[in-house]
Amino acid sequence: MTAPAATAAPVLGTTKPARRPRLRELSSQVGWGVLAWVVGLAFFLPVLWMVLTAFKPESAAETWPPQFTFTPTLAEFRLVFSGWGPYVTHSVVATVVSTLLVLLLGIPAAYALSVRPIKRWRDGLFFFISTKMLPIVAAIGPLYVIALKTHLLDSIWVLIILYTAMNLPLAVWMIRSFMLEVPGELLEAARLDGAGQIREISSVILPVISPGLVSTGLICVIFAWNELFLALNLTVTNAATLPMFLISSVPQEGLYIAHLSAAATVASIPVILVGWIAQRSLVRGLSMGAIK
C-alpha cells in the first residue's frame, strides 16, 4: 500500500565524506595557493632583505653577489639602540600625545556628526576631509615662521599640534562610522532611563565602540610615527623623531648598509606590529570609514 516505514533515527557514519574532487579541481586549488604564496613572498622580499641585512656585519652587507648566508651579529642593533634614545622618546611622545588629543577632540565631534547630528553635518564632514586634501607642504614656509615666532620651533609641541591636526579628520570620519553602528534601540533605552548627553556617550556609546576607538588610535599612531616632512622641516635636535634618526644613519662616507638596515628595522617594527594586529580595521581607517 504505502512505502515501507522509514526508520526514525539516522544512522551515523554510514556515509563517509568520500570526496572525489577530480584531479583538475585539486591541482587548480593547489596551484592557486602556490601562486598566492609566491606573490606574497616576492612582495615581502624587500622587508625580509632589510631585516636580514640588519643582522649582517658591515663587511658582509656590501658584497657582490649579495650574501644570503653569513654569521649574524647584533652589533648594528646595539649601535642603533645606543644612539636612538632621544629620537625614539620624541617619537613616542609626539605619537602618543597627539593620538590622545585626537581621540579627546574627535569623539565629541563624531558624536555631533552622527548620533545627535547638527543640522549641517554633511558640511562638517566635508570640511574635515577637505583639510586632508590640502597639501601641508604648501604652507611649510609660513609654518616655519609661525613656529619660530611662537618659540615652538624644534619643540615637541609643534609636532604634537600638527600631528593632531593631521589625524583629526581621519579620526572623526572613522569614529563616526563606528558610532553609526550603535543600535538605535540602545540609545533610546538609555534616554528613557534618563541618560543625558554626557552619560549617553560615556556609558553607552564608548563601551560599545571601544574596539573601534582602539583601531582608530592605531591608525593615528601609524601616521604620526611614520611622519617625516614636518619633523624634517620644523625640528633639528630637541624634537627630532625616529625618521630623522634614520636619515642620520646614512653618513657621508663609509659603510653603512647594515647599520641602516638595523635602524630601518627597529624604526619600522612598532608600526608593522600595530598594523598586523589592527589588520581587520586597517581598511576602515584608510577609507575614512567608508568601507567596513
Added chain:
Amino acid sequence: MAVLETGAASAPQVGIQPRAASRRDRWLRRLPLLPALIYVIVVTQIPFLVTLWYSFQNYFWNQPGGATFAGFSNYTTVFTSSAFRGALLRSVIMTAAAVIIAMILGVAFAVLLDRKFLGRGVVRTLIITPFLVMPAAAALVWAGPMLDPNFGLVNYLLQPFGVHHVAWLSTFPLISVIAVMIWQWTPFMTLIVLAGLQGQPPETLEAAKVDGAGALATFRELTLPHLRPYIELGILLGSIYLVNVFDQVRLMTNGGPGTATTNLPFYLYQQVNFAFDVGGAAAAGVVTVILTIIVATFALRMFARVFQFEGADA
C-alpha cells in the same frame, strides 16, 4: 437599519508647521563639534592665510630688512617658472602612474586573496606589510640594499635576465621612485578591493554559475561592476595620499638627478629651505593649493557619490 456614521474626515488644519528646534537645542548639538572644528580651522587655515599674505610680499631670509609688498610679481614668477611647471608635470605623472599600477596590482592581489587556500591569512599579512614600513625606511632600504648598482639585491635577481649592474637611481630615477610608491601603496588598494570582493553576495555568484557563466565571464559581468565604487574610492583616496608623497623623493634621489624626480612637495621644500625666497615659496604654495582645490572639488563630489554606495547594491 442603523445609519452608519460616516464622520467626514475633518479638513487638515492649515498653518501647522514642523516645530523648529529650539535655539538652545541647536547650540547644544553644535557644542561637541566645536573643539575639534576650531582646532582644525586654527591649525590648518591660519598657516594658509599667512601663506597667502606672504605670497604678496618680497621676503628673503638671507637679505636684511623684512617683507615688502610685491603685488602679483611672485605669482608671475611661478607661472613663468619652468621649474614649477616641471614639478607639476612630474607630480601628475608620478601620481597617475603609481595609482593606476597599484590599483591593477591591487585588484589582482585581492582576487588571489579572495579564494581559500592554506595560509591565506599569512599571505595577506605579507602583502600588507610594505604599507606599514616607515616610508623613510622603505626609501632608504630601496635606495641602498635593494637598488644599489654594486651590491643591490635587485640587480642580483635580475642577472638571469641579462641585467648588469644597473644604476637604477641615476639611470631610471623616476621609475625607481614610482616603483617604491607602488610597492608601498598596492596593499592599500588590495585591502579596499578585497573588502569589495568579500561583500559580494555569494548567491549572485551561484546564480551566475547556474546561468552558465565561467570564471572570466562572472568576473567581467558581475564582479567588476560590483567593484566599481570600491575601485573609485581606492583611486580617489590613493591619489590624495600619493600626490603629497615626499619621503621617497627626498631620500632616494633628492629630487634628482637634476630635477628628474622633483614633484610639487619636493619643489616647495626646496624653495623654502634653499632658495630663501619665502614670498616665492608662498606663491608657489598658493598656486598648488588652488590647483588642489579644483581637483579636490571634483574628487569630493565623487566621494559624496561613492560614499553613498553602502546599500546601493540591491
Added chain:
Amino acid sequence: MATVNYVAASRVYAKDAPPAVDALNLDINDGEFMVLVGPSGSGKTTALRMLAGLEPLDGGRVEIEGRDVTWVPPKDRDIAMVFQNYALYPQKTVADNMGFALKMQGVHKEERLRRVREAARLLDLDDKLLDRKPRQLSGGQRQRVAMGRAIVREPKVFLMDEPLSNLDAKLRVQTRAQIAELQRRLGITTVYVTHDQVEAMTMGNRVAVLSQGQLQQCATPRELYDNPVNQFVAGFIGSPAMNLQTVPLTDGGVQVGGSTLPLPPAIRRAAADTGLKELVLGIRPEHMHLANGSGDLTGDVMLVEELGADALLHVRLAGESSQVVARAEGRKPPAPGQQVTFHVEPEDVFAFHPATGARLAG
C-alpha cells in the same frame, strides 16, 4: 524526457557527522511538479543544490534525463534555478538579468530581447520595468524577475528554493497559484523546495517529505494526507496538525480521555504481534465529531479559536495532561469551560509504533 533521479545520493559535511542528505532515492517524472518539503535541517535545500551542481555528492549519483550528471558543472546540466533571495544581478537591468544566461550561451541580442519580452509577458511584468535595476523593484516584482530569468532559459528542469518565503502572506497565496499554473502551461519538470506544507499540498503533483536527511514518504498530497506512512509525515502534513498522543493499550482498544477508545482489529493485531504495551494514537482535528454526551472521549474546552467558517477547540481530555485540537462548526461552538464529548470513527484512527514511529497496520 526530462526525468530526474536521485540514486542513493548523499552529502555529509564533516566526518562522523550525521549526513545532511542520507542515501536519497527519488524518481521524478517528466513534466512533474515535485515538492521537497520538511522542517529546517531536513536536507531539502541540500538535495536541491545537489541537483543544481552547487553541492558535491559524497555518495550515490544524480541523473537528469537518464544521464549521470553527478560531476557535470551546473552550466552544462541545462537547469535553471530560482533562489530564495532571488540573487538578481544588482548592477544589471531587469532585461539584462533575464537575458544573462542567453548571453552566456552566445544568443544574439535581438533573439535575447524577444525571449525576455515573451517571458515578461508570461509573468505579467510590465515592459517599462525591463530597463530598471533590481533595487528599484518591489519584492513581488523581483520575485517575478527571478522566475523570468529561469523561464527564459527553457531548461530541462526548474529548480526553486523557497521562492515565496520572502513575500507577504497575501502575495504568497496569489503567486503560489500563478507558479503552479505556469508550470502546468510550460510542462517543464520542476523540483520545488519549501518548509510550508500548505504550499507543498496545493502545488505539487507529488510531495516528498524529508526529515533529517532522509526521505520519509513520497506520494500525492491526497495519499500523504490519508495514508501517512509514519508519525512524522502524519504530524507534519495537515493544518492544524494531527493530534498525537502516546496511550496505553487495553482490552479492545486504548485508554484515553477517561474511557476506552475502540481500535480496529487490524491495529490491535499489529500491536499484539509486535508485543506493544502502548502506542501513539493519531486523530485529525476534523475527525473528532462533537457528540452530545454519547461520545468516546470526554474533556473540557480550554480555548476556542474562531476562524469564521470553523472553530478550533483546544480541549483537555479527562485524565490527560496535554490538549487536543478539534474542529467544530463555526456558528455556535461550545464555550470555554464547557464539558464536551467526541465521537471518532474507527477507520479515522491512526496508530504508530512508539519507538520507530512506523504506522501500524497501514
